[in-house]
Amino acid sequence: MKKNVYLNHDGGVDDLVSLFLLLQMDDVELTGVGVIPADCYLEPAAYASRKIIDRFGHGQSVEVAASNSRGVNAFPKDWRMHAFYVDALPLLNEKGSIDAPLAELPAHQHLIETLRKTDEPTTLVFIGPLTDLARALDEAPDIEEKIEKLIWMGGTFLEVGNVEEPEHDGTAEWNAFWDPEAAKRVWDSSIVIDLVALESTNMVPLTLDVRQNWASQREDLGIDFLGQCYAMVPPLVHNQTNSTYFLWDVLTTTTVGNEELVKKRTVKSIVHDSGVSQGRTELSEDGREVNLVYEVDRDAFFDYVTELSRQG
Numbered sequence: 001m002k003k004n005v006y007l008n009h010d011g012g013v014d015d016l017v018s019l020f021l022l023l024q025m026d027d028v029e030l031t032g033v034g035v036i037p038a039d040c041y042l043e044p045a046a047y048a049s050r051k052i053i054d055r056f057g058h059g060q061s062v063e064v065a066a067s068n069s070r071g072v073n074a075f076p077k078d079w080r081m082h083a084f085y086v087d088a089l090p091l092l093n094e095k096g097s098i099d100a101p102l103a104e105l106p107a108h109q110h111l112i113e114t115l116r117k118t119d120e121p122t123t124l125v126f127i128g129p130l131t132d133l134a135r136a137l138d139e140a141p142d143i144e145e146k147i148e149k150l151i152w153m154g155g156t157f158l159e160v161g162n163v164e165e166p167e168h169d170g171t172a173e174w175n176a177f178w179d180p181e182a183a184k185r186v187w188d189s190s191i192v193i194d195l196v197a198l199e200s201t202n203m204v205p206l207t208l209d210v211r212q213n214w215a216s217q218r219e220d221l222g223i224d225f226l227g228q229c230y231a232m233v234p235p236l237v238h239n240q241t242n243s244t245y246f247l248w249d250v251l252t253t254t255t256v257g258n259e260e261l262v263k264k265r266t267v268k269s270i271v272h273d274s275g276v277s278q279g280r281t282e283l284s285e286d287g288r289e290v291n292l293v294y295e296v297d298r299d300a301f302f303d304y305v306t307e308l309s310r311q312g
């Protein structure tokens, strides 16, 4: 039987590639997609999502819902622009029209409706902030029992996160920082959480050998799509900076199709929802349990992504 998966993403390059990859997994039934304007602008991210479903969805019909959620701490504009570049790729615009439907409901209500009408439980894949899930839980607490588990790209227990902003101490990861209260709300639920935190995503930076590997196989349409997308963001060459790109969300998404790639251990944690450490996830015996993904087999991961993308 196929696994029901609902994706909520925020339109970055690795978010849109994640959608593409989920559409290639034979054992996944993608029941819906929510798009939240956190690390993106909403319009191009929603358009790009629908175009990816049309072009690479193998005939699957998947609704895309736009979020009306707002964050607490805004993402840098440069990063949010990436969705415009993906949306404009000729590869996605050959047809000149869009078939994948845009849902009438806002994303958090679309999530509620989709969970309720799906018979078996659903795995949630969140690769942006948790705002839509937090709002859905507030409006419809009954959905908890329809959730198999949540796989979230977010958080870190390292001393240094990836937020470099005024009035913050640098301990947080961005998806948690955009809406710390939402993370807290989800922590307060009893949903099983797999946390793909910076511990593991730091092991999969975009490097030049990865790009070259995809470039030399661009004859394949799916692998060309990977190459085109990852041409838009800065790789790790000499030195890591705040802009260096990692395959954060793609790692998160591949754990849906292949659990063997990563190692997990259970930890207890709290979330800081205000102050200079807002968005920080911290180990604490008083906290709730999460399954921390702390390690990945880097080579096996990149091989898996490449093979999954091959259109065959």
Ligand code: AGV
Residues within 6 Å of the ligand: 012, 013, 014, 015, 039, 079, 127, 128, 153, 162, 173, 174, 175, 242, 243, 244, 245, 248, 249
């Ligand atoms: O913190 C990682 C999250 C992931 O969901 N996002 C990017 C991924 O989609 C925010 C982010 C952190 N650093 C970034 C980010 C960077 N250098 N460029 C773009 N986005």
Ligand code: CA
Residues within 6 Å of the ligand: 009, 010, 011, 012, 014, 015, 039, 127, 128, 249
């Ligand atoms: Ca993201």
